[in-house]
Amino acid sequence: xxxxxxxxxxxxxxxxxxxxxxxxxxxxxxxxxxxxxxxxxxxxxxxxxxxxxxxxxxxxxxxxxxxxxxxxxxxxxxxxxxxxxxxxxxxxxxxxxxxxxxxxxxxxxxxxxxxxxxxxxxxxxxxxx
Amino acid sequence: xxxxxxxxxxxxxxxxxxxxxxxxxxxxxxxxxxxxxxxxxxxxxxxxxxxxxxxxxxxxxxxxxxxxxxxxxxxxxxxxxxxxxxxxxxxxxxxxxxxxxxxxxxxxxxxxxxxxxxxxxxxxxxxxxxxxxxxxxxxxxxxxxxxxxxxxxxxxxxxxxxxxxxxxxxxxxxxxxxxxxxxxxxxxxxxxxxxxxxxx
Numbered sequence: 001x002x003x004x005x006x007x008x009x010x011x012x013x014x015x016x017x018x019x020x021x022x023x024x025x026x027x028x029x030x031x032x033x034x035x036x037x038x039x040x041x042x043x044x045x046x047x048x049x050x051x052x053x054x055x056x057x058x059x060x061x062x063x064x065x066x067x068x069x070x071x072x073x074x075x076x077x078x079x080x081x082x083x084x085x086x087x088x089x090x091x092x093x094x095x096x097x098x099x100x101x102x103x104x105x106x107x108x109x110x111x112x113x114x115x116x117x118x119x120x121x122x123x124x125x126x127x128x129x
Numbered sequence: 130x131x132x133x134x135x136x137x138x139x140x141x142x143x144x145x146x147x148x149x150x151x152x153x154x155x156x157x158x159x160x161x162x163x164x165x166x167x168x169x170x171x172x173x174x175x176x177x178x179x180x181x182x183x184x185x186x187x188x189x190x191x192x193x194x195x196x197x198x199x200x201x202x203x204x205x206x207x208x209x210x211x212x213x214x215x216x217x218x219x220x221x222x223x224x225x226x227x228x229x230x231x232x233x234x235x236x237x238x239x240x241x242x243x244x245x246x247x248x249x250x251x252x253x254x255x256x257x258x259x260x261x262x263x264x265x266x267x268x269x270x271x272x273x274x275x276x277x278x279x280x281x282x283x284x285x286x287x288x289x290x291x292x293x294x295x296x297x298x299x300x301x302x303x304x305x306x307x308x309x310x311x312x313x314x315x316x317x318x319x320x321x322x323x324x325x326x327x328x329x
Binding site: 012014015016018019020021022023025026032035036038039040042043044046047 | 168171172175176179180183184187188193197200201204205208264265268269272283284287288289315318319322
């Protein structure tokens with residue numbers, strides 16, 4: 001240990017030696033082979049478990065998702081086609097009612113009343129009953 | 130050279146020799162192969178690193194059994210995260226960080242679950258009479274009185290031989306904090322040693 005006295009170095013070395021004894025890893029290949037087998041066992045278990053579960057659900061889920069996407073695509077395509085067709089027809093077909101003759105329904109009554117009033121006053125000025 | 134020391138050299142040495150470079154490229158090939166789904170390659174990586182991984186975990190948790198659990202959890206995490214690992218990086222550093230995190234998680238879970246039993250779950254004391262055994266017993270007891278981080282730092286440094294930088298990287302603390310923790314842990318253990326000397 002740098003920067004400490006020799007006495008501390010000795011003590012630290014003794015402590016380190018004891019710590020190494022306390023924390024000594026198991027020796028022997030059998031132990032490590034066994035640990036490796038346990039680790040790989042857990043990985044295979046989790047891996048297979050995950051994939052097996054996923055595999056069980058994945059195929060029907062993928063088919064359902066594909067069908068849904070296809071149906072949504074067809075529906076969108078058709079809706080768009082109809083929309084385009086309508087817009088196209090709307091542009092090409094002349095409107096049956098001229099724009100200027102279109103009267104707002106709320107004003108229609110007022111206009112008829114005014115017309116009747118004018119016609120009536122004209123008839124009256126011509127001496128008709 | 131054992132697998133464990135070989136792994137340590139690739140982890141710790143900044144300028145590897147030809148042999149280390151070959152081992153490093155072999156390891157990279159194993160990592161790439163494992164990333165492509167080879168179980169054999171991953172098993173080879175486990176074989177190569179399990180001793181060192183155990184040492185990292187053992188330094189952080191309190192018992193051998195917890196260290197085994199943490200090693201298994203750590204390798205499981207590593208396997209799941211393998212796709213995200215860049216093969217150009219040192220695999221050991223990445224793996225030991227995962228091991229340290231798995232160990233810290235386990236320590237936290239243990240604390241929450243059996244806070245009362247924590248002191249009882251310290252390593253088994255050595256009951257033989259004599260100074261060495263008394264020292265070991267006291268040290269074992271003293272280790273449980275250090276903070277988790279101080280204990281981890283002193284074991285990782287003095288027992289497992291990691292540098293301050295590596296320890297900082299593993300535990301997610303600055304290198305200076307690792308140094309300071311080591312200093313305080315040593316001072317605490319030195320006091321214990323002095324007490325044992327005066328008692329005997």
